[in-house]
Amino acid sequence: MRKNFLTIAEIAFLLIGATNVYADAPGIVEVANLGDRTIVDCRAYSEGLAAIKDSTYGWGYIDEDGKIVIEPQFQEARDFSKGYACVKRNGNQMFIDKTGNTVSTGWKNYGTEYSEGILQVQDENGKWGYVDTNGEIVLEPQWDSSSEFHDGLAAAEKDGLYGYINTTGKFVIPPQWDYAGAFDDSGLGYIVKNKERGYIDENGNIVISPQFDDCQGSFSEDLQAVSRNGKWGFIDKSGKFVIAPKYESAGNFVQGVAAVKIDGEWKYINKNEETVFESISLASTFSEGYAVFKDEGYGLLDKDGNIILDPKYHMCTAVKNGLTLVQEGGLLHIYDVSNVVVDDNVPNIHKENANESLDSQAENVENVQQEVVEYKDATTIKIVQQTLNEAGYNCGTPDGLAGSKTVEAITAYQTAKGITVNGLVTDELLQSLGVVEKVQETVKEEANKSKNDEEEVDAIFSKFAGCTGVQVGEQIRNVDGSNVALGYVVKFKKILYSCIVNPNNNGKISIFIAPQDEYKSTLNSNDYVELVTDLVQSFDTSISYKDALTATLMAISKGSYSMNGYDYTFMDSLHGMIITN
Numbered sequence: 081m082r083k084n085f086l087t088i089a090e091i092a093f094l095l096i097g098a099t100n101v102y103a104d105a106p107g108i109v110e111v112a113n114l115g116d117r118t119i120v121d122c123r124a125y126s127e128g129l130a131a132i133k134d135s136t137y138g139w140g141y142i143d144e145d146g147k148i149v150i151e152p153q154f155q156e157a158r159d160f161s162k163g164y165a166c167v168k169r170n171g172n173q174m175f176i177d178k179t180g181n182t183v184s185t186g187w188k189n190y191g192t193e194y195s196e197g198i199l200q201v202q203d204e205n206g207k208w209g210y211v212d213t214n215g216e217i218v219l220e221p222q223w224d225s226s227s228e229f230h231d232g233l234a235a236a237e238k239d240g241l242y243g244y245i246n247t248t249g250k251f252v253i254p255p256q257w258d259y260a261g262a263f264d265d266s267g268l269g270y271i272v273k274n275k276e277r278g279y280i281d282e283n284g285n286i287v288i289s290p291q292f293d294d295c296q297g298s299f300s301e302d303l304q305a306v307s308r309n310g311k312w313g314f315i316d317k318s319g320k321f322v323i324a325p326k327y328e329s330a331g332n333f334v335q336g337v338a339a340v341k342i343d344g345e346w347k348y349i350n351k352n353e354e355t356v357f358e359s360i361s362l363a364s365t366f367s368e369g370y371a372v373f374k375d376e377g378y379g380l381l382d383k384d385g386n387i388i389l390d391p392k393y394h395m396c397t398a399v400k401n402g403l404t405l406v407q408e409g410g411l412l413h414i415y416d417v418s419n420v421v422v423d424d425n426v427p428n429i430h431k432e433n434a435n436e437s438l439d440s441q442a443e444n445v446e447n448v449q450q451e452v453v454e455y456k457d458a459t460t461i462k463i464v465q466q467t468l469n470e471a472g473y474n475c476g477t478p479d480g481l482a483g484s485k486t487v488e489a490i491t492a493y494q495t496a497k498g499i500t501v502n503g504l505v506t507d508e509l510l511q512s513l514g515v516v517e518k519v520q521e522t523v524k525e526e527a528n529k530s531k532n533d534e535e536e537v538d539a540i541f542s543k544f545a546g547c548t549g550v551q552v553g554e555q556i557r558n559v560d561g562s563n564v565a566l567g568y569v570v571k572f573k574k575i576l577y578s579c580i581v582n583p584n585n586n587g588k589i590s591i592f593i594a595p596q597d598e599y600k601s602t603l604n605s606n607d608y609v610e611l612v613t614d615l616v617q618s619f620d621t622s623i624s625y626k627d628a629l630t631a632t633l634m635a636i637s638k639g640s641y642s643m644n645g646y647d648y649t650f651m652d653s654l655h656g657m658i659i660t661n
Contacts (some may be wrong), residue, residue, distance in 0.1 A: 105388045107421040111403065111414040112146025118476065118483030119412040122405045124367075124397035126159035129178060130405055132412065133157075136477050139167070141180075144403055146414050150180040156649070158639060161193035164213070166639060173640065175199065184215040191638045195228035196247075200638060208236075219249045225634050227262035231282055235260040235269065244269070244284070253284035259633070266299040266317060277306070279319075288319035294606045300332035303351070312340070323353060329574075331602055334365035337383065339602045344574075346602055357385065360429060361598040367398040370417065373429075374597055380404060385429040386422050389415070409487065455505040460519050461486070464505050467513045468493060537581045540619045541568050547614040549573060567592075572611045575599045579615065591619065594656030603655055609633060612657050620644075632657070 114132070121133035129141045129149065140152030141160075156168040164175050164183060174185035175194075184190070184199065191200030198210040198218050209221035210229075226245075227235040233244045233252070243255035244263075261270035268279040268287060278290035294307035303314045303322065313325030314333070329341040337348050337356055348357040364372040370380045370388060379391030380399070389396065395407040402418030455461070458480025465478035465486055473489040487503040494500060499508050510516045545552040553569040553576075567580035570593075579593040593615060595603050609632050616628040623644050634641035635648035635657065642648070649658045 104390050105386070105417075105420045105422060105426045107417075107419045108389070109416040109419070111144070111416050113414065114142070114146060114412045117412075118481065118485055119407065120481060120483070122395060122397060122407070122412060123159060124405070125400035125403050126161065127163070127178075128401070129160050129165075130397070131157045131159060131165075132405075135479055135481050135483055141165075142414075144401065144414075149178070150176070158192070158652070162195070164194050164199075166190050166192070183213055184211055187211075188642060189638060189640050191226075191228055193228065195230065196232070198229060198247075200226055200228065202642070206643065218247075222249070225630070225637075227260075227637065230263040231267075233263055233269075233282055235262055242271070253280075261297065261637075264298040266302070268299060268317065270295070270297060287317070288315070291319075294604065296330075296332045297605060300334060301336070301351075303333050305330040305332050305338065314338070323351075329602060329604055331365075331604075335367070335369065335383070337366055337371075341574075341602065356383065357429065361601075364398045365601065367400060368402065370399045370404075372396045372398060378406075380417065381429055382422070384422075387427045387429060388417055388420055455510070455519075456482070457523070459522055460510075461505055463515050463519055463522065464490070464509065464513065467515055471513075537567065540581055541579075543621075544570070544579075544615055544618040547618065550611070550614060569596075570611070573604070573607045575603060575607065577611065581619070589619065589661055591615065591659045592656055594651070594654045600655050605636070608655070609636070612659075616646075616659065620646075 118135040119132050120135045123131045125144065128144055131139055132142055132152070133139045134152035137152035139154040139157035140148055141150040141157070143149050154167040154169050155171070156166075158166045160178065164177055166173060166175055168174075172185065173187070173190050174182050175190060177183055184201070187201040188204055188206075189202035193199070194213065198212055200208055201211050201221065202208050203221040205221070206224070207221035208223045208226040209217060210219040210226075212218050223245075224237040224240075226237070229247065232247050235242055236245045236251070236255075238251070238255050241255035242257045242260035243251045244253035244260065246252050257271045257273050258275075259272040263269045263282055267282055269282070271278055271280055271290065273290045275293075276290035277292040277295045278286060279288040281287050292306040292308055293310070294312075296305040298304075299317065303316060305312055306315055306325070308325050311325040312327040312330035313321050314323040314330070316322050327340040327342050328344070331339040333351065336350055339346055339348055341347075345358075347355050348360075350356055361374045366383065369382055371383075372378055373381050373391060375391035377392045377394060378396035379387060379393065380389040380396060381387050389404070389406065393406040393408050395405070397405040399417060402416050404415050404417060406413050406415060461482050462478045462480040465475040465480075468475050468486075468489045469478065471493070473493050474485065475489045476483070476485040482505065490505065490509065491503045493512075494502070494509065499512055500506070507516075510519060541552050544550055549572055551571040553571060567578065570577045570579045576596045576599060577593055578596055580591070582590045582592075593612060595608070609629070612632045613625065613628045616623055616632070617625065623646075627644055631641050631643040631646070631648050634643075635650045639652070640647065640649045645661055647660050649660075650656075651658065
């Protein structure tokens with residue numbers, strides 16, 4: 081149960097209607113919407129299909145016309161790549177094709193995608209090998225870790241050192257590095273020796289000697305963000321700095337734009353070091369000329385700063401093949417932005433009036449001093465859903481999520497009973513339904529049940545706070561059904577993370593850590609790896625630093641990994657890691 085105070089902006093929204101700060105640009109076409117389903121999550125299109133999560137049935141896939149082509153049924157679902165996608169059903173990972181048929185199953189873990197016709201798989205002993213698109217073994221599991229193939233070569237670990245194997249499984253570049261990544265389209269592979277980063281070519285020749293403190297993985301647009309002596313710059317493929325190391329942090333270039341931090345402030349530059357954007361939070365890199373940005377909600381802008389989609393949406397995906405998925409009021413829309421018309425009426429983020437927030441737009445609403453109590457916790461919403469269903473107002477399955485059906489049912493009930501119509505779970509609604517005491521008693525029971533969990537969580541974060549550079553801030557309480565997930569905001573190297581621990585999940589512990597939204601586009605991957613490694617050792621001191629580091633790196637590389645009795649799952653869309661024993 082949570083008491084919220086509406087901002088002046090939100091009050092203005094209720095009083096004067098849905099007046100946007102910006103209007104969507106002309107030329108946008110709604111291709112379809114999924115009005116008959118409650119969609120709680122989605123991802124961008126990939127190879128013509130987009131993963132969507134139904135509140136009741138889980139993840140499935142839709143095509144570019146909004147038609148469901150693979151019914152929601154999965155606990156997890158990755159993007160399609162090279163014709164296949166990794167999914168999880170009934171706790172088991174598997175790969176499917178675009179018709180939903182299973183092409184490989186029965187392995188403990190899988191790599192991220194098929195590459196050159198084969199896929200990494202991990203057996204019950206933790207060893208990695210490869211299978212083909214028929215699920216047949218190509219290379220028997222025998223390596224401690226491995227990467228996807230590129231130009232007939234894959235990184236593989238043997239006895240703690242990394243080298244490169246060919247498609248017969250023979251090491252053609254001997255194991256000699258502390259870590260090595262797959263070769264990419266630049267023809268270079270990322271290596272680590274004595275904590276310093278460098279690059280080799282496909283013949284094993286060192287092209288850029290290990291010398292950097294940190295880097296952002298693979299080259300992007302012929303440049304790479306690297307750190308030396310604590311300062312970030314950009315090198316070319318010869319290792320020469322083309323943008324001097326002077327920034328406090330930096331991300332790689334994508335479609336000509338990179339995020340950099342200087343004097344404590346983030347901005348976006350082009351390859352001439354000219355500032356493209358300042359004081360704006362990009363929630364994605366640029367794709368097809370557009371990037372998702374965050375203001376009051378999520379929207380789209382182009383490289384010139386023109387606001388294509390008003391930042392009013394709960395979700396907005398990167399543009400792929402001209403299409404973006406947005407969620408508004410529990411309804412998922414598919415918009416085609418390929419024929420957008422940018423004219424003088426389209427707001428621009430660079431213009432003085434374009435940065436006005438809803439708060440400033442609402443300053444003309446006089447004498448509005450209201451306190452509104454809204455209940456957003458799953459327990460209260462579920463009780464309301466059950467009661468409304470019994471009264472003949474269809475909310476669908478009581479799941480504790482205030483989706484479109486629930487909002488419609490609440491609105492219909494409020495209208496019929498002559499109480500304030502706002503579609504929200506408020507004190508007035510609870511009183512009218514006669515469930516105030518039931519809500520209070522249920523919440524109290526769950527609070528008592530979570531007391532021991534809270535003490536366990538605090539003990540974990542007390543150890544975590546003792547790690548170098550880790551600062552534990554305000555507490556997070558996230559009520560989810562009968563479980564209370566507890567955590568804290570964590571600051572590490574000037575990036576804020578949300579870290580949630582749920583010790584009451586069928587007797588198991590489950591931990592989630594991810595950067596907060598405004599930091600996702602500027603996250604340094606190596607800092608994130610270091611933080612997750614420290615967290616693992618904070619809740620289980622029996623795990624060695626090497627094992628925690630290996631498991632973290634492998635999960636990020638492959639999507640999931642298991643070690644020391646823990647399952648690591650990396651959620652690419654959130655830049656988050658889930659660790660469960």
